[in-house]
Amino acid sequence: MRAELRATIIDVCNRKIAAKGESVGVSFYAFFKNRNDQPALLMEAARWWIEAHQLDHFEKATKVKALVESGA
Template identity: 55%
Template sequence: MNTALKEKILKVCDEKINQKGNNVGLSFYAFFANKNNDPESLMQVAEWWIKTHQLDHFEKAIKIKQLIETEK
């Protein structure tokens, strides 16, 4: 996954955590608009989420943030 996409994920995780606290969960769709206007990036995140890390549909934002930060 490219750096820009990782930064976007971190930003969204931070926003959600600030809004709803450390217990907030999200899916990989949270990083995209409701339109499929960037299928390549969507597939990168989906593969990272499902295939690489075998995560559930919803995961804690704090967990996703930590995974991304360890890959930087």
């Protein structure tokens, strides 16, 4: 996963955790704007989320952040 996407995921997870607590869930769509202006990046996130890690549609932000920080 490219560094830009990793940084975005960590930032979004940190903001959601700070706002709503440790149990807040996210989907990979949370890391993108409402319009699909970066389709290649969206597909990269989807492949990481669905194919590589077989995550559910919503996962705890703490889990996603830990996966990204570990380099998984």
